Amino acid sequence: MNGKIKKNYQIKINEYQKHNRLYYQKSSPVISDKDFDELKKEIIGLEKKYNFLKSNLSPSKTVGFKPSKIFQKFKHKVEMLSLSNAFNEEDLFNFEKKIFNFVNKKIKFDYSVEPKIDGISASLIYKNGKFTEGVSRGDGKEGELITENLKTISDIPHRVNNKDFPNNIEIRGEVFIKRKAFENFKNNFANARNAASGSLRQKDPLETKKIPLHFIAYTFGYFEENRFKYQSDFLQSLKIWGFQTSKYNKVIKNIKELILFHKNFENQRFELDYDVDGLVYKVNDLQLQKRLGFTSNAPRWAIAHKFSANNAYSEILNIDIQLGRTGALTPVAKIEPVNIGGVVVSNATLHNEDEIKRKDIRIGDTVKIERAGDVIPHVIEVDLKKRKNNSKKFIFPIKCPSCGSKTEKEFNNSTKKYDAVRRCTNEGYDCEKIAIEKIKHFISKDALNIDGLGKRVVEKFWEKKIIKFPQDIFKLDYDKISNLEGWGKLSVSNLKYSIEQSKKVTLDRFIYSIGIRHIGIENAKLISEYVVSIKNFLNLIDKKNMNQFLNIDGIGGVQIESFKRFFNNTKNYNVVIELSNILSIKKIEINKKGKLKNKSFMFTGKLNNISRAEAKSLVEKNSGSIVSTVNKKLNYLVVGQKPTNKKIQQAKQLGIDIISQDEWNKLLN
Ligand code: IVH
Numbered sequence: 001m002n003g004k005i006k007k008n009y010q011i012k013i014n015e016y017q018k019h020n021r022l023y024y025q026k027s028s029p030v031i032s033d034k035d036f037d038e039l040k041k042e043i044i045g046l047e048k049k050y051n052f053l054k055s056n057l058s059p060s061k062t063v064g065f066k067p068s069k070i071f072q073k074f075k076h077k078v079e080m081l082s083l084s085n086a087f088n089e090e091d092l093f094n095f096e097k098k099i100f101n102f103v104n105k106k107i108k109f110d111y112s113v114e115p116k117i118d119g120i121s122a123s124l125i126y127k128n129g130k131f132t133e134g135v136s137r138g139d140g141k142e143g144e145l146i147t148e149n150l151k152t153i154s155d156i157p158h159r160v161n162n163k164d165f166p167n168n169i170e171i172r173g174e175v176f177i178k179r180k181a182f183e184n185f186k187n188n189f190a191n192a193r194n195a196a197s198g199s200l201r202q203k204d205p206l207e208t209k210k211i212p213l214h215f216i217a218y219t220f221g222y223f224e225e226n227r228f229k230y231q232s233d234f235l236q237s238l239k240i241w242g243f244q245t246s247k248y249n250k251v252i253k254n255i256k257e258l259i260l261f262h263k264n265f266e267n268q269r270f271e272l273d274y275d276v277d278g279l280v281y282k283v284n285d286l287q288l289q290k291r292l293g294f295t296s297n298a299p300r301w302a303i304a305h306k307f308s309a310n311n312a313y314s315e316i317l318n319i320d321i322q323l324g325r326t327g328a329l330t331p332v333a334k335i336e337p338v339n340i341g342g343v344v345v346s347n348a349t350l351h352n353e354d355e356i357k358r359k360d361i362r363i364g365d366t367v368k369i370e371r372a373g374d375v376i377p378h379v380i381e382v383d384l385k386k387r388k389n390n391s392k393k394f395i396f397p398i399k400c401p402s403c404g405s406k407t408e409k410e411f412n413n414s415t416k417k418y419d420a421v422r423r424c425t426n427e428g429y430d431c432e433k434i435a436i437e438k439i440k441h442f443i444s445k446d447a448l449n450i451d452g453l454g455k456r457v458v459e460k461f462w463e464k465k466i467i468k469f470p471q472d473i474f475k476l477d478y479d480k481i482s483n484l485e486g487w488g489k490l491s492v493s494n495l496k497y498s499i500e501q502s503k504k505v506t507l508d509r510f511i512y513s514i515g516i517r518h519i520g521i522e523n524a525k526l527i528s529e530y531v532v533s534i535k536n537f538l539n540l541i542d543k544k545n546m547n548q549f550l551n552i553d554g555i556g557g558v559q560i561e562s563f564k565r566f567f568n569n570t571k572n573y574n575v576v577i578e579l580s581n582i583l584s585i586k587k588i589e590i591n592k593k594g595k596l597k598n599k600s601f602m603f604t605g606k607l608n609n610i611s612r613a614e615a616k617s618l619v620e621k622n623s624g625s626i627v628s629t630v631n632k633k634l635n636y637l638v639v640g641q642k643p644t645n646k647k648i649q650q651a652k653q654l655g656i657d658i659i660s661q662d663e664w665n666k667l668l669n
Helices: 002-024 033-049 089-103 147-151 179-185 192-200 205-210 231-240 255-271 286-292 353-359 432-443 455-463 470-475 478-482 489-502 507-513 521-531 534-542 546-551 557-568 570-582 612-621 645-654 661-668
Strands: 073-075 084-086 111-117 120-127 130-136 142-144 168-177 213-223 250-252 276-283 302-306 310-323 329-340 343-349 366-371 378-382 407-412 417-424 504-506 584-586 600-604 636-639 657-660
Touching: 002 033, 084 089, 089 255, 089 276, 089 286, 089 302, 089 612, 111 231, 111 255, 120 192, 120 213, 130 142, 130 147, 147 192, 147 205, 168 179, 168 192, 179 192, 192 205, 192 213, 213 231, 231 286, 250 255, 255 276, 276 286, 310 432, 329 353, 329 366, 329 417, 343 366, 343 378, 353 378, 353 417, 432 455, 432 470, 470 570, 478 489, 489 504, 504 507, 507 521, 507 534, 507 584, 521 534, 521 546, 534 546, 534 570, 546 557, 557 570, 600 612, 600 645, 636 645, 636 661, 645 657, 657 661
Parallel strands: 084 302, 504 584, 600 636, 636 657
Antiparallel strands: 073 142, 111 250, 111 276, 120 130, 120 168, 168 213, 276 302, 310 329, 310 366, 329 343, 366 378, 407 417
């Protein structure tokens, strides 16, 4: 019975994909819009009726086709980053603490508080008062040029005539559909956000116009001669210039009051016209915002305080073990599908072996499951009253379920405890599941970002023995692929195109893409700035000189050990060498304009009125670099209070300039 339903569903999905492609990519539909809408409705109807039906290619998941082919790409002058999340009071205090640490003292500042609208962000470029370009967020660095579609939104002024309107500014905000209006489209889209995003990415702006979109402005991107002192003043001016701003924007003095406001707002949120998934708190003082700056993907001066998650009860049918790219064995509860806040959930993570024991979770138990935003649903607790006599304790495997290797819990030298996570000891590509996960990581957004080669395709290609290692992606037999089910000429040529495009990659992305444990994008950036070129990187690896990375501020023993372990495995090493021959890996361009160009610094002792993190960030903003061991490459040793005498001695011996904080300040001007 279920098999038949699934088959029928799959036929409809294939049909939908075919017409979708004809419509969006070839602009030559062979069925009427009405029939196309009907097909979408049928698929969504089936998904609603049978919650086991799921497909990433479903109209409930995809909106339009990949936009890259329809719209021109557009590089953001100022990246469109995301926000870090806070879920509770502790997260908020930690957020504030990080600010205090960065500026090296406890300071008082106000917050601009704004609802976090759950829509699609867009950036509007105004030159001399005229709306010239509108861009979607894309991957944050590069978006799609969707000017004409944005122009159909009546909240977006095409011209701003106010005298004080800046000559050159990017105004950023959220495009969304109001709850009431969404009622009319709810058969076509899974939620209001999808409706907004689908509508924005229509090829024909007239299609966009069919869905009543709105725009609320909340920040700026590039802004020539920004004279605003406060975010709240900027929001006021946005309103005067004719943009919509949220009427719930507010200035709040401290965390205690933020929490109160959040509590009240959370209870009222369903009375709002549009979906909000939290509140955004921004440091109101723009000068302080500038000083705090950004980490690699979010500002230090803002945080999103999410509303509490949705939860539901369901039964654990089984427990599976999933293997991650770094060999971590993660237990996942397969649950009786349950709708949590509009999304059907059938898997929930149990985190690790210790967590199962601690919460005494057994197969057959009824458990409380929480789903918060994009975070993977997880099991909160067991409803013990509902425990059955035949509930089964789960025996955690001690051998890797994929390759049979020994698993282990690592001993953490700093906490003096064993890790909660058990890992497969196979580092390379010999463990099938780890290898697949490594390839998925290799193609992911922050790595090579290969559009059109999603996780499911990787699994399929692996199964068909088309790929075994990341480098196989660049040697694909496209004739063979075009004969596979679900692949047509067009999708094959799209795949070929995006693979070719991905061959040009920056060194930091490449280092991240090879998937060394503890080397996330931030650390990969640090390493790439240190080695500058792939040649130097490989040289260091060949000479087993990884300890040199200890010179990099931010890289420590844990990372070095991980590097050594990774490259001790010959398969890992060979993959990196082969890839380096295939790819065109760009050198890191270091901003050489700053006052401290080609100068390296090291700090010892406590500095006045400034944290190490800020001092480091100041050096880097001015094109200098930081090293953390005294060697010949060091230009200046900056000495604060209670310095390490050994460092001063070493610097003296090597003839390095030893300067005070004041002298360092003078260099910076
Ligand atoms: S400020 C550098 N303010 O939330 C951060 N974002 O997770 C710039 N959003 O991509 C964003 N309401 O789509 C900001 N009042 C608000 C917002 C808001 C919703 C969205 C936006 C952003 C995402 C960040």
